[in-house]
Amino acid sequence: MPVPGVSLGCDYNPEQWSPDVWREDVALMQQAGVGLVAVNIFGWSNLEPSPGKHHFDDLDEVLDLLHAGGIRVNLGTGTSSPPPWLSARHPEILPVAIDGTTRFPGGRQAWCPSSPVFRERTLDLVERVAQRYGNHPALALWHVSNELGCHNALCYCENSAVAFRTWLRDRYQSIEALNDAWGTSFWSQRYGDWDEIQTPRLALSLRNPGQLVDFQRFSSDELLGHYRAETAILRRNSSAPVTTNFMVTAHIRNLDYWSWAPEMDIVANDHYLDHRLGNPTAELSFAADLTRGLAGGRPWMLMEQAAGAVNWQPHNLAKAPGEMIRNSLTHVARGADSVCFFQWRASAQGAEKFHSALLPHAGTDTAAWRDVLRLSETLQRIGEVAGTAVVSDVALLFSWESWWSSEGEARPSQAVTYLGQVHATHRALRELGVTVDVVSPDADLSGYRLVVVPGLYMVGDAAAERITEYTRDGGHLLVTYFSGIVDERDRVRLGGYPGAFREVLGVLSEEFAPMPPGDEVRLSNGATATLWTERLRLAGAASVASGPDGTPAITRNEHGDGTAWYVATELDPRGMRDLVRNVITAAGVKAVGPETDGSVEVIRRTGEGRSYLFVINHGTTPVACPVAGYDLVTAEHITTVVGGGIAVIREEKA
Numbered sequence: 001m002p003v004p005g006v007s008l009g010c011d012y013n014p015e016q017w018s019p020d021v022w023r024e025d026v027a028l029m030q031q032a033g034v035g036l037v038a039v040n041i042f043g044w045s046n047l048e049p050s051p052g053k054h055h056f057d058d059l060d061e062v063l064d065l066l067h068a069g070g071i072r073v074n075l076g077t078g079t080s081s082p083p084p085w086l087s088a089r090h091p092e093i094l095p096v097a098i099d100g101t102t103r104f105p106g107g108r109q110a111w112c113p114s115s116p117v118f119r120e121r122t123l124d125l126v127e128r129v130a131q132r133y134g135n136h137p138a139l140a141l142w143h144v145s146n147e148l149g150c151h152n153a154l155c156y157c158e159n160s161a162v163a164f165r166t167w168l169r170d171r172y173q174s175i176e177a178l179n180d181a182w183g184t185s186f187w188s189q190r191y192g193d194w195d196e197i198q199t200p201r202l203a204l205s206l207r208n209p210g211q212l213v214d215f216q217r218f219s220s221d222e223l224l225g226h227y228r229a230e231t232a233i234l235r236r237n238s239s240a241p242v243t244t245n246f247m248v249t250a251h252i253r254n255l256d257y258w259s260w261a262p263e264m265d266i267v268a269n270d271h272y273l274d275h276r277l278g279n280p281t282a283e284l285s286f287a288a289d290l291t292r293g294l295a296g297g298r299p300w301m302l303m304e305q306a307a308g309a310v311n312w313q314p315h316n317l318a319k320a321p322g323e324m325i326r327n328s329l330t331h332v333a334r335g336a337d338s339v340c341f342f343q344w345r346a347s348a349q350g351a352e353k354f355h356s357a358l359l360p361h362a363g364t365d366t367a368a369w370r371d372v373l374r375l376s377e378t379l380q381r382i383g384e385v386a387g388t389a390v391v392s393d394v395a396l397l398f399s400w401e402s403w404w405s406s407e408g409e410a411r412p413s414q415a416v417t418y419l420g421q422v423h424a425t426h427r428a429l430r431e432l433g434v435t436v437d438v439v440s441p442d443a444d445l446s447g448y449r450l451v452v453v454p455g456l457y458m459v460g461d462a463a464a465e466r467i468t469e470y471t472r473d474g475g476h477l478l479v480t481y482f483s484g485i486v487d488e489r490d491r492v493r494l495g496g497y498p499g500a501f502r503e504v505l506g507v508l509s510e511e512f513a514p515m516p517p518g519d520e521v522r523l524s525n526g527a528t529a530t531l532w533t534e535r536l537r538l539a540g541a542a543s544v545a546s547g548p549d550g551t552p553a554i555t556r557n558e559h560g561d562g563t564a565w566y567v568a569t570e571l572d573p574r575g576m577r578d579l580v581r582n583v584i585t586a587a588g589v590k591a592v593g594p595e596t597d598g599s600v601e602v603i604r605r606t607g608e609g610r611s612y613l614f615v616i617n618h619g620t621t622p623v624a625c626p627v628a629g630y631d632l633v634t635a636e637h638i639t640t641v642v643g644g645g646i647a648v649i650r651e652e653k654a
């Protein structure tokens with residue numbers, strides 16, 4: 001980690017303010033215990049105000065001021081948004097949307113990931129920044145670009161088409177192999193030459209799903225290539241660690257972070273509560289567990305969150321008293337060793353002037369500022385947890401490829417979503433007090449008591465075999481519907497659903513039978529089911545619950561030394577929780593916390609000779625701690641945590 005302990009940090013945009021404000025900023029940062037700031041994130045037009053003319057004086061001064069104030073720097077390469085002169089001179093760098101129309105400058109990130117001109121100008125800037133600051137004493141971490149792909153991940157311009165063809169040649173080697181992978185015999189789509197292939201712009205009818213999933217893969221790789229190109233320059237000029245901020249969140253899905261994560265020196269994530277979702281706090285916990293998975297279980301950084309409201313949702317809710325601290329501690333409980341915010345000082349101008357910040361428009365005589373001081377003190381008090389790890393015996397498999405491909409244009413039901421299934425299973429485990437590792441379908445599963453596979457529509461042979469073997473060797477498996485349907489080419493696995501998992505689950509589904517949204521049926525075990533049913537028959541498994549006509553809806557199969565459960569419908573939250581309770585009991589999974597409606601989270605972090613129990617009480621009434629002990633937050637021996645409160649209990653090690 002760039003700063004010891006559990007650090008507090010933020011984005012800092014001094015270019016929006018005059019130099020006298022910078023001095024006040026550093027003094028207030030010291031007061032608030034800010035240890036790390038991300039600067040130069042949107043610095044390009046200041047650093048290079050006109051082509052080839054550079055101006056580093058302001059950034060020099062800011063870095064020196066921060067250094068003098070004892071604040072470490074997470075230095076942006078400054079390339080996330082090009083200056084207006086670049087797109088004015090080279091309009092060909094502008095991204096083209098799916099309908100073939102250009103996206104113009106005036107916002108941010110208006111660049112095509114495959115643009116040679118953009119790449120060249122970017123690397124020129126990075127070289128200069130790296131040479132100038134690569135050994136600056138304030139430098140703790142490099143921050144490549146910013147949220148790569150937040151807006152521009154999918155570009156459909158001619159440069160992108162050229163790069164897409166090159167990527168496809170690498171993947172398939174021959175045009176015949178590509179035709180085979182995409183199933184182009186369908187609708188007369190057979191290609192005779194690479195140059196005939198386009199980016200998948202909007203068409204008159206449904207587009208080729210094989211092409212669509214490859215375009216997603218290509219687009220993720222293309223931006224990863226950009227990250228690599230910038231990183232290579234940083235490494236030549238500096239020994240500081242390098243990262244970029246991921247967006248593990250419900251509304252951004254274009255990058256396959258499983259392929260990105262190994263290239264990060266430290267995994268960092270940006271997370272904002274999304275009030276468009278049914279349960280934003282549960283999604284926060286899921287995102288934190290997935291980020292820990294990306295970090296391979298090692299500590300990670302929360303690179304951005306909001307102190308209060310954001311400005312980009314339809315209704316931007318302020319945080320309730322204590323909510324910002326509970327959110328922060330939830331990330332720490334789930335493995336973060338650094339809690340950073342966007343941004344330090346609320347902007348007076350620009351598109352984000354109504355986005356919250358650590359220092360609000362109203363200044364320091366505010367409840368928000370006092371909360372920041374309280375968070376800072378809390379993080380200092382719990383500093384000794386840094387470096388410890390979250391241990392779990394349940395894995396949930398997550399796949400960006402399944403997300404992309406399962407939500408294709410033509411599918412059995414538009415009401416079924418990938419995240420819907422993922423969140424439903426994670427939520428049930430969270431409410432049962434069970435901590436979950438969210439890992440790749442290619443992960444080593446041997447250490448887990450239970451593996452949960454929600455809606456894993458696309459799965460390769462090797463991963464499917466590993467999951468089957470895991471079960472055969474004594475593991476417990478829980479699979480939910482629309483899993484195992486296609487291979488990596490989006491080609492249906494024939495012989496009955498759920499293709500890849502038929503054998504391990506001991507079932508065969510002859511036909512999907514989705515229900516119209518709004519309809520529901522009562523299962524034989526009392527659970528309510530919606531959205532999805534299947535013409536499912538048993539092929540070795542036992543029926544655990546069935547629909548009104550007797551068709552199995554939940555099954556259980558003994559496979560080798562293990563047990564595999566299948567859920568062939570969308571269960572209501574209570575039904576899912578009841579099922580998962582049975583599954584964890586059978587699997588011998590021990591909950592860390594009590595069963596609740598999600599209003600209490602209990603998570604354990606352990607390290608050599610030390611162990612800490614985080615208790616986060618989202619409810620309004622006190623809760624009993626699973627173990628009484630010394631609480632680092634209040635510096636007292638406690639047995640309960642007040643409503644809205646948090647505790648970090650230092651556990652006695654046996």
Ligand code: GLA
Nearest residue numbers: 146147270272304310342355
């Ligand atoms: C993203 C960006 C920041 C800022 C925030 C606002 O995370 O990285 O620059 O725009 O969103 O929520």
